[in-house]
Amino acid sequence: GNSVTQMEGPVTLSEEAFLTINCTYTATGYPSLFWYVQYPGEGLQLLLKATKADDKGSNKGFEATYRKETTSFHLEKGSVQVSDSAVYFCALSDSMEYGNKLVFGAGTILRVKS
Amino acid sequence: DTGVSQDPRHKITKRGQNVTFRCDPISEHNRLYWYRQTLGQGPEFLTYFQNEAQLEKSRLLSDRFSAERPKGSFSTLEIQRTEQGDSAMYLCASSLVDRGPQHFGDGTRLSIL
Numbered sequence: 001g002n003s004v005t006q007m008e009g010p011v012t013l014s015e016e017a018f019l020t021i022n023c024t025y026t027a028t029g030y031p032s033l034f035w036y037v038q039y040p041g042e043g044l045q046l047l048l049k050a051t052k053a054d055d056k057g058s059n060k061g062f063e064a065t066y067r068k069e070t071t072s073f074h075l076e077k078g079s080v081q082v083s084d085s086a087v088y089f090c091a092l093s094d095s096m097e098y099g100n101k102l103v104f105g106a107g108t109i110l111r112v113k114s
Numbered sequence: 115d116t117g118v119s120q121d122p123r124h125k126i127t128k129r130g131q132n133v134t135f136r137c138d139p140i141s142e143h144n145r146l147y148w149y150r151q152t153l154g155q156g157p158e159f160l161t162y163f164q165n166e167a168q169l170e171k172s173r174l175l176s177d178r179f180s181a182e183r184p185k186g187s188f189s190t191l192e193i194q195r196t197e198q199g200d201s202a203m204y205l206c207a208s209s210l211v212d213r214g215p216q217h218f219g220d221g222t223r224l225s226i227l
């Protein structure tokens with residue numbers, strides 16, 4: 001079945017450091033890919049998305065590129081802030097529609113120190 | 115857009131009791147999803163509805179679990195004869211078919227004593 005694997009955390013960085021959180025997936029067909037973020041005490045929020053190969057999703061300084069050849073969707077940010085501290089989840093949907101069920105990775109905790 | 119609303123936020127109950135959670139999706143969204151999230155894991159799909167029709171159920175959803183969406187608006191998730199392993203965060207999400215990603219509520223945290 002479809003699955004998502006994320007790098008284990010926690011990831012601890014100093015403010016203004018470069019961030020990469022690795023995500024790889026296994027899927028049949030052509031899934032859409034997502035990064036969701038969960039800030040402390042809050043619900044899951046969509047951070048960015050990509051629906052086809054070579055698409056780049058971006059939001060709030062975060063970017064991720066849909067790489068079909070390596071089945072990856074790594075999350076990057078050039079300069080993290082303390083406010084980026086959260087849990088980040090990589091997810092795929094099992095078709096090109098947005099509206100199908102999501103399969104999530106286990107999540108990666110990010111801690112940013114000032 | 116008032117967001118997805120879930121009630122209650124927390125539920126503590128004794129093993130063997132029945133519990134029911136409610137989810138109110140974003141008003142124009144016709145798809146509604148239930149997920150379960152345990153500590154240190156990502157959410158796992160349980161079931162989803164398109165309007166009032168329940169279109170898919172995960173194997174995770176044992177026969178003690180039942181979900182309804184009677185008028186295609188709010189949904190309820192009931193767990194009968196709760197067990198320790200049911201302790202988790204239960205998340206609801208909604209979306210428009212073919213347009214837009216899923217929007218999540220803040221979840222209901224269930225604790226079984």
